[in-house]
Amino acid sequence: MNYCIIMPQLVRDADASYMFPIGMAYVSSALKATGRHVLTYNLNYKQGSTQELIGQLLREHNIDVLASGGLTGQYPELREIFEAAKLAKPDVITWVGGGIITASPVPAMEALEYADYGMVGEGEITICELAEAMEGKRELSSVDGLIYRDGEDGKWTLTRPRKEIEDLDVLPFPDYEGFEYDQCLAKANFEFNSEHGGLVSFSRSCPFHCTFCFHPSGTKYRKRSLESILQEVDFLIEHYHIKSLFISDELFSLRKAELGQFCDAMRARGLIYTISLRVDMVSREMLERLKESGCQLVCFGLESADNTILKSMNKHITVEQINQALRMCLELGLPVQGNFIFGDEAETVETYRNTLKWWRAHPEYNIKLGAIFVYPGSILYQNACRRGLITDEVAFIRQGCPQLNVSKLSDDEYRQMLLEISTAVHRGRDPLKDGQITYSEAGLANAKGRCPHCGHENIWINREIFRSVTAMTCVSCNRIIDTYLPDYIDTGLFLQQFQKIRGHKAALWGMISSVEALYQAVPDAWKEDFFLVDSAPQKQGLELHGKVIQSPDVIARENVGLVIITFTSSVSATIYRTIMENYPSVKKILFLGDFLDPNLDL
Structure with missing residues (x-):
């Protein structure tokens, strides 16, 4: 066959x-x-x-x-x-x-x-x-x-559950060649600040049971041997010439002896790497060893800056532990990344504002904000079904697992929280020296500037310009630079280009932080006549700087011919497809960054 x-x-x-x-x-x-x-x-x-x-x-x-x-x-x-x-x-x-x-x-x-x-x-x-x-x-x-x-009745049959694979070392290495891994590597993964960066799985599952999480690989935490891991790393170096490594595990966990061996191996291979840790498992000695061996970024699962919510989530960590772990990383010059997710079952106006207050007080950390999604398999999902918030599981999947208010917030409070967190902007703490922005393609731009740490001049290719904080790595000192790219655009040129939408019925799709960054960088652009569009029903009807956020239906109703997608991440592919399939009036689709193109023609 x-x-x-x-x-x-x-x-x-x-x-x-x-x-x-x-x-x-x-x-x-x-x-x-x-x-x-x-x-x-x-x-x-x-x-x-x-x-x-x-x-x-x-x-x-x-x-x-x-x-x-x-x-x-x-x-x-x-x-x-x-x-x-x-x-x-x-x-x-x-x-x-x-x-x-x-x-x-x-x-x-x-x-x-x-x-x-x-x-x-x-x-x-x-x-x-x-x-x-x-x-x-x-x-x-x-x-x-x-x-x-x-x-004959065509009922679904489920066979016995598959036992989890105990010895992960018996599995062959992933089929990199079969899925054109070289093409994937050729595109820099800016989410984890790695150019030509390989991805390796050290373990499967997670020993913890956070309410918002589901582990597709099973419930039992299992680890590969360090020998097997390093063989795969060497394979990637030999065949794909990787320069950095992203360890994809939900939890990076090695015994003390193994940690030393791993650090020695990374140092010997000259790789920089990114890992995910829990704040309650780090020590200064551990972080020092990681940094010395090439660790360029530690990702922490933070989730909230309110202890009531952390307890409700089954995180088994505290805000005090978050502060201690992040402070140690900052003192050691080890960049961190993390997320705060809002809308837990115990969330109130007070708790979400506690987290936002912490976030605004700590711009030195690269912490992202987002809403909890209730995904099948999670404890939140099971509870939502039991509470009658999800009545048709098939329809829920077909609808893309829409956001649900499972919290203690009223619907109006929940809507306002979503808009507030999705458009919140942090300015970077590392200004570039002699920073410049030039348009590249497909809504992306190239950034040029000298590292604020060592002074080396860098060029960063294909960056999303209106992200609130863009983390970039210096090729000389390997330090991550948290900078605010909108500071370096030619606002006069951008406004001149943006004014070309006059005479076109236009819509901005996606009310996220890039829209707020646009408003702050070029407030006069907001005077132009365009619709604000978002797929999330919870945001629709709310106002953002005097403009009402509408559903995508406005595109058909108003015969909109130009849609500007406000971000270029993988989610934009779904929006792009939706526009092409459902809105024939749209003749042109642009990204927000395209207005940096001096040759833009509408």
Whole structure:
């Protein structure tokens, strides 16, 4: 049989970066290791529609089985893949795996509609046994971790749960080549400040049970041996010439002896790297060793600056521990990154304002703000179903897991909180010397300036200009520079370019911090006539600097011909697709940064 594994489209723009879905690459390498004929295909950076690309694949390679997978948030892309496959070849067999199935098997399969078989839990062994069943070598019912329709009534059948893989060292390395990892590496992942940075998984799952989290790889925390990890790192250095490393684990955890060996290995290889830690597990000695060995960034799961909320979330940390850990990193010159997420079940006006007050008082830390999303599989999701806040689990997935107010806030208070946190702006603490901004392409810009720490002149390529704080790495001293790029734009040129929207019915889509950064940098731009649009119903109807935020329906109602997307992250691909498919009046789509282009023509 001919098998094909498809990586969903995570970005639409040819220059955007994305987090390589390493779980799919593991599953692919496991199936290939059996000697079967397996075609792999990465939809990212491809020209043409998903339907055209998949139809061509199925015809040219006579595919019998098409597989894909991902998280619940990738539902639209996954459904598009399976629908395209069935339209092109109705008898093709379709498999789906990943967090979307593991979190909520029956509702997910119902929502996906065109998937025949779902793999629940870790997929490396399941996919190989499922292939044996397709080839008539074993019974479907003997394959653990499956969901499929069975019998005349077509009811969903779930086989026994798949046991978690205890020894992760037995797994082959991820199928990097099969999914064009070199192309992914060629796009700098600015989220983690790494250019040509590889991604490696050291462990699976997490020993903690935060209410907002779901662990697709199981409930038991398991770690690879350091020997296996370093073999993979050396493979990436040899084959992909990586210069930095992002450790993708939910929790970086090594014994004291292993930590020393790891640090020595990173120093010997000359790699800079990023890790994720808990604030209650760090010491000054540990952080010193990490920094000396090339650690350039520590990501902390902070979530809140209010102890009532931290307790409600099952975080098992305190604000005092957050302060201590972040202060140690600051004193050692070790940059940090973290998130505060708002809307926990215990959230009140007082608690969310406590966190915002802390955030505003600490611009020295690169802490991002966001709202809690209630994803299938999490404790919050289970509670929301029990409370009747989610009454149709299938519809909830199809709607993209919309934001829910599960907190103690009234709906009006919740709406105001969402707008406040999504548009909040922090100014960077590291001003560039002789900073300049020039337009690059696709809404991105190049930044030039001398490092405020060592004075070395850097050029940073393809940066999102209106992000409130952009973290950039100096190529000389490897220090991360937290700077505010809107400070360096030619505001006169930008306003002149922005005035070109006159005579066009235009809309700005996405009420996030970049919109506030635009307002602060070029307030006169706000005088132009354009609509504010946001997909989140909770923001619609609220005002931002005198303009009312509206639903995307205004585009059709007002015959809008120009839409300006306010950010260039992977989420923008979904907005771009929505516009193309649903709003024929739109003749041109731009990114906010495109107005830095002196040759912009509307």
